[in-house]
Amino acid sequence: MSKQAYSYLVKLLSSRDYSEHKLREKLREKKFPANEIEDALNEIKERGFLREEAYSEARIKGFMSKGYSASFIKQKLQQEKLDVSEEYIYEIFDEHRVSEAEQIKKLLAKKLKGLSEDKEEAHKERQKAIRFALSKGHNPGAVFKILKSNFNSAGIEIEPELF
Structure with a gap:
């Protein structure tokens, strides 16, 4: 495993949550080889640093606060390779008393x-x-x-x- 790729991911995740897809894109932008990307991603997953659920929830709340509909939010999250049900999105809407x-x-x-x-x-x-x-x-x-x-x-x- 490349220590540089892993260190870069830890640095990114220390400031905010990301999806696995976004992290993979960031590593590709830095021109890391595919095997190093996968090794680094597997390592942060094993250590519990990748919190996609928290990232998804934050994205939903962000879109919700800007007035986007649940179906639009689901579509946007699918573009980010996040599999979130519309029911889950509505749960967050309800939790924050937003319709x-x-x-x-x-x-x-x-x-x-x-x-x-x-x-x-x-x-x-x-x-x-x-x-x-x-x-x-x-x-x-x-x-x-x-x-x-x-x-x-x-x-x-x-x-x-x-x-």
Whole structure:
């Protein structure tokens, strides 16, 4: 085993958690041979330094705090080669008392703050707010329902042709 590869991994993990996939990428970037990469990764796993569950949970919390939907978070984690169920993601949402409906409300409120008096401009702002919520992976039907129910009472007129 390469002491350099192992030392590099320990240095990385001393500052924060990483997934095995990310660590493998970092070692490849440093041009370590494949056998040294695998040996170093096996060593940190044997010693219990690799905490993928903690890394996954931190990533979920980070995405959740930015307003991303559970399905979008699952997709992002799959891109990082992390196998996390949507149920587990919802457990973390529940643990932190976060719902996707509340996320959508916050995202829409953020974009609809100070809505223009001009009808045409207000329409553009609403469309922008909807696109913003959709870009976070939220269901279009849920976004429209929340927009209609929560913002109609605030005097924001919602036209059905937004979708």
